[in-house]
Amino acid sequence: MDYGRSERPAGAAPLPTAIKILIAGGFGVGKTTMVGAVSETRPLRTEEVLTETGIGIDDLSGVEAKSTTTVAMDFGRITLSDDLVLYLFGTPGQDRFWFVWDELALGALGAVVLADTRRLADCFPSIDYFEGRGTPFVVAVNCFEGARQFRLDEVQAALDLDPGVPVVLCDARQRESAKEVLITLLEHAMKLREARRRAAGD
């Protein structure tokens, strides 16, 4: 559990840059497993407390008057270098808590949408969300039983993805596999970024 420097006197080198990637998808699809596979510690858990309306996040002033809800997020840390720290956040349930999703997605490099071929439709809400927001994403088909019976282009068609969106097979339990998915996402996000820059520039 050593995160590097143990002592940090005032006036030391500037703090590292922190960035994040989201791991999304339906219930039980392997989000926490993937976060854990590639992070340097086991997944941590943090909670946001929301008021009933979801408008006043963390507004505890009226707590006696009830109606708060707790949203849990799993996350992990990968210290890439002295000046770069990557955080992976598993997104909370897809059917509500969009308020928390907005907070998570703000500034994210991109998102991995995990899919299970036995219930592909479960990842529709995640895909809709990232498409609507313009967040770069890839679809990673997790290796549950039967995953290999599907061709990736069939998954692509079934999910009605834009042709450029990568669809890859993965095993969320394997560190190397999770790393490959993240690298595929980053390369895709870079391409998108370049394309958008060109579209805006001419």
Added chain:
Amino acid sequence: MTGRGESTEQEWVDDHAGPVVRPYAVTGGRARPVTGTFDLISLVTATRAEVGSESGLGPEHVAIVGLCQRILSVAEIAAHLDLPVGTVRVLLGDLAARSLVQVREPRATPAGLPDEHVFEAVINGLRAL
């Protein structure tokens, strides 16, 4: 690793005062930090090796200074203290107002994506893991 209990924790917890009462007490009922915004991945480091119980600082403030002898994100601090992020933001605001912590907010990129060199650095860093 986490179990199936996760899903029930996402239910409304109206009648489940436990996790809410302690944070309320910790911040004295304050909902917002006196200063700062504190993104989940804002990085925090203490500016001192330790603080005593100065007036106005509680045990949770002291605990944050202890944790932040190494560089931690707001989310990590909240996870280690087992407090909601909003509560930790309030406590960090108190510490920042006294210059007891230094905070680096992530680059805000609401309109676009970060620099190409950030992507390249992340890809290279992942490959090297």
